[in-house]
Amino acid sequence: MSEKVGVGVVGSGFMGTTHANAWRRVPYVNYLALCETLPQRLEKAKEIAFKLNAKLYTDYDKMLEDSNIHIVDICLPTPLHKTFAIKAMEAGKHVLLEKPIALRLKDAREIIDAAKKHGVKFMVAHVLRFFPEYARAKYLVEVGAIGEPRIARAYRYSSFPAWSVKGWYGEHRLSGGVLVDLAIHDYDFLRWVFMDEVDRVCALAPPPEKKVIKEITAVDHGIVLIKFRKGGIAYVMASWSYPQGYPFSTYLEIVGTKGILHVDNKSTAPLGVAKPNSYERQQVYPEDPYYLEILHFAEHVVKGVPLRVTAEDAYKALEIALAALKSALEGGAPVNLPLKEEVIP
Amino acid sequence: MRKLKAALLSFAHVHASSYARVLKELENVDFVAIWDDNEARGKKAEEQYKVRYYRSLEDLFKLNRDLDFVIIASENAKHYELVKYSLENDVHVLVEKPFTTRLDHADELIRLSRNKGRYVGVCFVMRYHSAVLQAKGMVDKGEIGELVSITTTNHGTCPYKAAHWFVEPELSYGARIPLKPGDGRFRGGSVTDHTVHCADLLRWITGSEAYEVFAEVGENIRGDLEVEDNALILIKFRNGVQASIDCSWSRPEGVYPTWGDVNLYILGTGGVIELESFNQQISLASWTRGKLEYIYWGPDVDFIMIGDFAEAITSDREPRATAFDGRQASEIMLAAYESISTGKPVRLPLT
Numbered sequence: 198m199s200e201k202v203g204v205g206v207v208g209s210g211f212m213g214t215t216h217a218n219a220w221r222r223v224p225y226v227n228y229l230a231l232c233e234t235l236p237q238r239l240e241k242a243k244e245i246a247f248k249l250n251a252k253l254y255t256d257y258d259k260m261l262e263d264s265n266i267h268i269v270d271i272c273l274p275t276p277l278h279k280t281f282a283i284k285a286m287e288a289g290k291h292v293l294l295e296k297p298i299a300l301r302l303k304d305a306r307e308i309i310d311a312a313k314k315h316g317v318k319f320m321v322a323h324v325l326r327f328f329p330e331y332a333r334a335k336y337l338v339e340v341g342a343i344g345e346p347r348i349a350r351a352y353r354y355s356s357f358p359a360w361s362v363k364g365w366y367g368e369h370r371l372s373g374g375v376l377v378d379l380a381i382h383d384y385d386f387l388r389w390v391f392m393d394e395v396d397r398v399c400a401l402a403p404p405p406e407k408k409v410i411k412e413i414t415a416v417d418h419g420i421v422l423i424k425f426r427k428g429g430i431a432y433v434m435a436s437w438s439y440p441q442g443y444p445f446s447t448y449l450e451i452v453g454t455k456g457i458l459h460v461d462n463k464s465t466a467p468l469g470v471a472k473p474n475s476y477e478r479q480q481v482y483p484e485d486p487y488y489l490e491i492l493h494f495a496e497h498v499v500k501g502v503p504l505r506v507t508a509e510d511a512y513k514a515l516e517i518a519l520a521a522l523k524s525a526l527e528g529g530a531p532v533n534l535p536l537k538e539e540v541i542p
Numbered sequence: 543m544r545k546l547k548a549a550l551l552s553f554a555h556v557h558a559s560s561y562a563r564v565l566k567e568l569e570n571v572d573f574v575a576i577w578d579d580n581e582a583r584g585k586k587a588e589e590q591y592k593v594r595y596y597r598s599l600e601d602l603f604k605l606n607r608d609l610d611f612v613i614i615a616s617e618n619a620k621h622y623e624l625v626k627y628s629l630e631n632d633v634h635v636l637v638e639k640p641f642t643t644r645l646d647h648a649d650e651l652i653r654l655s656r657n658k659g660r661y662v663g664v665c666f667v668m669r670y671h672s673a674v675l676q677a678k679g680m681v682d683k684g685e686i687g688e689l690v691s692i693t694t695t696n697h698g699t700c701p702y703k704a705a706h707w708f709v710e711p712e713l714s715y716g717a718r719i720p721l722k723p724g725d726g727r728f729r730g731g732s733v734t735d736h737t738v739h740c741a742d743l744l745r746w747i748t749g750s751e752a753y754e755v756f757a758e759v760g761e762n763i764r765g766d767l768e769v770e771d772n773a774l775i776l777i778k779f780r781n782g783v784q785a786s787i788d789c790s791w792s793r794p795e796g797v798y799p800t801w802g803d804v805n806l807y808i809l810g811t812g813g814v815i816e817l818e819s820f821n822q823q824i825s826l827a828s829w830t831r832g833k834l835e836y837i838y839w840g841p842d843v844d845f846i847m848i849g850d851f852a853e854a855i856t857s858d859r860e861p862r863a864t865a866f867d868g869r870q871a872s873e874i875m876l877a878a879y880e881s882i883s884t885g886k887p888v889r890l891p892l893t
Contacts, residue, residue: 456828
């Protein structure tokens with residue numbers, strides 16, 4: 198394949214905009230398009246496309262006919278993943294797909310099979326693997342700095358974005374809630390670090406009457422125990438229920454047979470900014486992790502660099518997420534993997 | 543595009559190995575020569591980096607006529623001679639901080655650099671840190687109003703176990719000058735090593751020059767040093783900003799989980815920026831290593847700095863931190879010593 202590729206980003210929401218901006222900086226990219234099919238978003242999308250010198254499509258099928266495009270990057274709500282991904286693959290396009298891969302295991306498998314069938318490259322955007330501190334933690338474990346990993350904790354928590362109360366995140370059937378949409382970052386990362394498969398998951402989430410955000414149907418807070426096959430265990434806490442204004446926060450610790458490592462995004466933020474009645478810590482990454490992720494996929498497509506996140510990784514992360522959700526919905530009943538049935542119908 | 547040819551002069555400084563790594567990594571640079579007046583150290587580097595070692599600096603320049611630039615990571619006291627000799631051989635120079643410990647030396651090198659049409663950059667590496675850039679950008683845009691006061695720290699462990707010259711007055715400062723009357727210590731310790739990074743950031747962020755400096759030194763933390771290992775400095779800038787520097791080697795080496803810090807707490811009329819540049823660490827404690835360590839994952843500032851210096855040469859522009867910046871930071875360091883010696887605030891410029 199030639200050194201240059203064209204890219205079509207689908208969706209002009211927060212993630213679509215982030216990805217489009219990142220693609221614009223990738224040296225292999227010589228053509229950029231943006232697709233927005235929702236009329237109410239069109240003005241905003243026009244603005245973004247203009248800024249990035251990207252061709253704007255309002256019809257996805259038309260964009261797929263564009264022979265300048267080799268890669269389609271899908272940043273749409275999860276329930277749309279399967280249709281959009283498979284259509285792109287059928288058109289012979291390589292696909293970068295936002296996480297989670299899907300909400301049903303059957304859908305996930307169909308996407309993976311379609312990529313194989315049409316011989317296109319495919320990656321799910323598990324961006325945490327490209328965050329420098331998490332990538333370094335993985336490296337430290339790999340070189341034996343803490344010995345064999347035994348027990349880990351991972352937190353990921355924030356307030357629920359007010360603009361999202363009526364959005365799809367809040368709908369149980371559309372996003373799977375916090376135990377699927379947010380915690381999947383950590384499930385995937387932990388699987389990567391432990392280099393092991395999950396044996397059993399047990400999770401708790403506040404029942405509807407105890408929920409902090411009563412307006413939404415999705416699970417808004419959850420705690421998860423994960424047992425790996427070789428005996429490692431992990432705890433995951435994920436939340437959208439922190440008070441409004443609470444900053445997005447993450448924490449990770451991994452204990453092994455030879456030591457312990459911590460990654461805490463509050464204590465590692467190099468910048469604090471205080472103004473009247475506000476204070477925030479700012480993380481300033483040496484390089485935007487979304488850019489690193491997108492550059493990686495570009496290098497996979499152009500140069501055949503091995504994928505850091507395989508399709509099976511994405512499938513397994515979804516399986517853990519669904520097991521956690523199932524366990525929480527069943528009041529904390531342990532759930533064994535592999536999952537035998539769908540959790541979100 | 544033609545690759546730039548580079549040499550590294552001396553591995554005396556603890557940063558040299560990182561600079562060598564960067565010279566190997568940069569795609570538009572050929573790392574062609576190493577010089578070191580310590581032959582064993584030079585030969586070891588030759589083997590490690592697969593770059594030819596020269597015992598004679600004259601030979602290095604004679605046999606590398608197309609050399610573009612050198613990085614100097616020698617003992618501080620040798621900066622002047624090495625920068626001078628390199629400029630006389632028509633190469634650009636990136637030199638470790640502090641630029642010089644004498645202002646007449648600095649002035650002479652600045653003149654020589656102009657006459658030769660060769661750039662001199664000083665390794666004020668903090669100017670390349672993404673969080674520092676973000677903070678400076680916010681200040682420049684007026685996001686915290688007018689600057690009022692800035693507290694800075696550049697704490698560290700004492701590097702003498704890795705490189706003993708850091709605590710030898712002749713090599714670190716270039717002379718044996720008593721620290722103050724009735725004190726057995728000499729200049730050349732933490733004030734020499736650690737004042738200039740913060741001094742440079744303060745000048746860069748305030749866009750102003752220091753006009754008065756006051757400094758206090760305490761009794762040493764370590765009992766076995768000829769030079770000071772701690773000091774606190776107050777600075778008034780011409781634009782009214784008040785600032786302080788803690789340049790102490792106050793972190794116990796071998797025990798403390800990291801080498802130290804570069805922190806700035808910037809107060810403006812409309813807000814505060816807290817900059818803790820080296821917070822980007824994973825903390826790691828292991829039974830094998832017997833202690834807690836911070837594993838840094840932030841920006842590779844040496845890589846960005848040297849890459850930018852190469853870019854400056856290619857596009858024929860001044861490096862981000864110039865010889866003049868080096869001189870001005872050294873002047874604040876020298877004023878601090880003067881104040882320690884006299885016990886009084888010292889006015890700048892120094893005469």
